[in-house]
Each structure stands twice: as C-alpha cells, then as structure tokens.
Amino acid sequence: MIGMNDNHHNANNAANTGNASTNGSTTYIYESGKTTNDMRASYEKELGMHMDMMKPSMGGGRRPKLSGNSARTMLASFLIGAVVIGGFSYMADKNNLFSGGAAANEDAGTSIASGAQTEDAGLTTASLGTSDDIATIYEAASPAVVKIETYAEPARSESMFDDPAFRQFFGGEYGRGGQSPQQEEQQESAELALTGSGTGFFFESDGYILTNEHVIADAKEVKVTVQGYDEPLTAAVMGSSYELDLAVLKVESPDGKAFPSLELGSSDETQIGDWVIAIGNPYGFDQTLTMGVLSAKERPITIADEQGEHQYEHLLQTDASINPGNSGGPLLNEEGEVIGINTAVNAEAQGIGFAIPTTTIAKVLEQLKTNTL
Numbered sequence: 001m002i003g004m005n006d007n008h009h010n011a012n013n014a015a016n017t018g019n020a021s022t023n024g025s026t027t028y029i030y031e032s033g034k035t036t037n038d039m040r041a042s043y044e045k046e047l048g049m050h051m052d053m054m055k056p057s058m059g060g061g062r063r064p065k066l067s068g069n070s071a072r073t074m075l076a077s078f079l080i081g082a083v084v085i086g087g088f089s090y091m092a093d094k095n096n097l098f099s100g101g102a103a104a105n106e107d108a109g110t111s112i113a114s115g116a117q118t119e120d121a122g123l124t125t126a127s128l129g130t131s132d133d134i135a136t137i138y139e140a141a142s143p144a145v146v147k148i149e150t151y152a153e154p155a156r157s158e159s160m161f162d163d164p165a166f167r168q169f170f171g172g173e174y175g176r177g178g179q180s181p182q183q184e185e186q187q188e189s190a191e192l193a194l195t196g197s198g199t200g201f202f203f204e205s206d207g208y209i210l211t212n213e214h215v216i217a218d219a220k221e222v223k224v225t226v227q228g229y230d231e232p233l234t235a236a237v238m239g240s241s242y243e244l245d246l247a248v249l250k251v252e253s254p255d256g257k258a259f260p261s262l263e264l265g266s267s268d269e270t271q272i273g274d275w276v277i278a279i280g281n282p283y284g285f286d287q288t289l290t291m292g293v294l295s296a297k298e299r300p301i302t303i304a305d306e307q308g309e310h311q312y313e314h315l316l317q318t319d320a321s322i323n324p325g326n327s328g329g330p331l332l333n334e335e336g337e338v339i340g341i342n343t344a345v346n347a348e349a350q351g352i353g354f355a356i357p358t359t360t361i362a363k364v365l366e367q368l369k370t371n372t373l
Helices: 013-014 034-052 066-092 131-144 164-172 183-186 358-372
Strands: 016-021 024-031 145-151 192-205 209-211 219-227 232-242 245-248 274-282 287-304 309-317 331-332 337-345 352-356
Touching: 131 145, 131 274, 131 287, 131 331, 145 209, 145 331, 164 287, 192 274, 192 337, 245 358, 274 352, 287 352, 309 337, 337 358, 352 358
Parallel strands: none
Antiparallel strands: 016 024, 145 192, 145 219, 192 209, 209 245, 219 232, 232 245, 274 287, 274 331, 287 309, 309 352, 331 337, 337 352
16 A cells, blocks of 8 residues: 555555655555455455364364464464454555445545546526527517607707706707707708607517607607518507506508517516616617626616606616617517616716616506506
8 A cells, every 4th residue: 555645646656665654654565466355365264274273072072272382373363364454454445446436535625636627616607608699689589679760740849858867868969869959950841850769679469569658759650660661660659658658559560460579578587697688779770789787676766857757666777788769679688588678878877777677567568558557
C-alpha cells in the first residue's frame, strides 16, 4: 500500500519497497503476487491444521499436551495471520476491491481533487440564450402586431400632449406618435388629418385588436395596417376605458381569412429579471423589436392630462426600449406570450418603460369587447 492518507496516488510508486515516512508515521510497503483471497485462504488452512491438533481423540481421551514451542508457534502464526488479513481487508475496503466501486471519500466535507466538472453545477441561465430564440419569437409574433393610425378634423387648439407632465411619459411633441406642428399646418385644409399613430395586436383571430385608449382617443377614424394587406383596414372602436387606458378595436378580414393572434399569458407568473421583448412602431418605424428584462412590478405612476391626473397602478417596469409609437404594443415573455401592453416611458430617463399587466387586462377584456365596462 502507498500513503494511506495520500490523495495523489502515482502508479509508479507501487514498485518502491522499504519504509516510507508520511506525516511523521511509518508506512510499510509490501509486494506480493498473491491476491487478498489467496492470503485469506492460506491463513484459514494453516489455522485449521492447528485447530485439528487441538481436538480430542475419537475415544474421548485427553487433549494431547502441546509443547511450549508449539504453543508459541501457533500463537505467533495466529497473530501474524490476523494482522496480514486485517491489513489487506482494510485496503480492499478502502479501494472497494470487493465491490468494484470507486474509493470512498475519507472526508465527506472535502471535495474530490480532480479537474472533472460535474454535469450540473447548479447554475441557471435565461432561456433566451441565442439569437435564434429571439428570432423565432419575433417571426411568430410580429404578424399579429399592427400599426394604428388615427384621423380627426384639424385643430390648432392646445391639447393634453402639450402638457409637460404628459410629455415626460409619452415623449414630447410625438406623445402619441403624432405629428409635428409643421405637419399639422400642412393638413389644416384636409377634411380629416392624421393626428397620431401607435401599435396594437390581435388577441383573437376574428379581428379583435387590443391597444391603449390614449392611442385612439378623440379619433374620428382609425386605420389599421396589417401584414399581408396592401391597404390599411378601417377599425371600429368596440369599447374603451380611460381609467385603465385600454381599448378594443375590430377589423373585418377582406379575404375571409383568420388573422394571426397572440396568446395572453399571466403577468403574475413573471419574475423580476425575466427576459422580455417589445414589438411596436416607434416614430413610425414599423415592426421594431427591442429586448430587455423585467425591471420591477407593481409600479404606480401619475400622468396629468386635460381630464386631470391619470393614475396608473400595478404596472410592469422594463428596460426594453419603449418609444413614442410603441404604445399599445405587446410586451412578450420568453414563450412569446403577452404579459403586458406597452403604455408609457419616462422621456427624462433611459431604460424606464411601463406596461399594463395582463392580470389587469384579463379582468375587463370581455367587457371592452361588448362596450359594457
């Protein structure tokens, strides 16, 4: 045996003989061609012969008297055999020679010194680990995301979009993805003028679209651009809620085909740090994808407008880039499910956007469809 307490066993040391000192103790090294089983059998045979000598005769006579030398010889043989067998049994157990398993670790609190890595180091990573995952989600979700444009009679009066507090969250003069003052002047003579744009998405394949109320507020006409159709479709406002900033629109399919739609997931099941994806039309750039993480939940914010102070509650906060024109677009989880509607952004900061959670939406969705809220 070699260094019973030495974890770094070198096979070349097996050929060494003599005495070795390890940690101040003497270690004996044996070389033998015999196996443990051979040594055990030899000892048991020798012990059996001595025991036969000690048995009484068949006639029940007295046990033969052993000489002093014979007794000492038998005792010495017994002790030597016990030491040898005990030593080999210990080594056999230490190296699991009988069970065929790996040697047991002497100290359960000490890790095995090896370069091998465990199969599972206990680390967890986000599911959206590759660009392929993101591309797959975008490819599946983007056909259901639509561009919404609103039209109204031209007006030069001040509106809530000129309010500094409103601009803080919705982005200045393009608060609804709307027009600049120069564009408004050019459209004054038109019967209906383009007053704003935003985003929405199909949540049912028969033409129902979800968006923000502030995207379609005060509109005389709403046009929806859908992938696969050359011309915008006219949408009807089925129901809306100023308090919740939600609205449901409906368009009819020109060819009778079903529209692609997105599934509403549960925002309650999301965790801070989860990957999220936003798809929308910021500043008119159609079908723009941005990505980030869920930064916080249950955020309250207040926005002042023409009707007073608009109180938002239970909002999701994300650092995914949200800009004017993203309003009404979906915030997706890593499964491609909608967990919120992108609603507002703090224009004075970077990476602070807000979305209405689906737990709020689900409670009123049917009422919005039937305008019974």
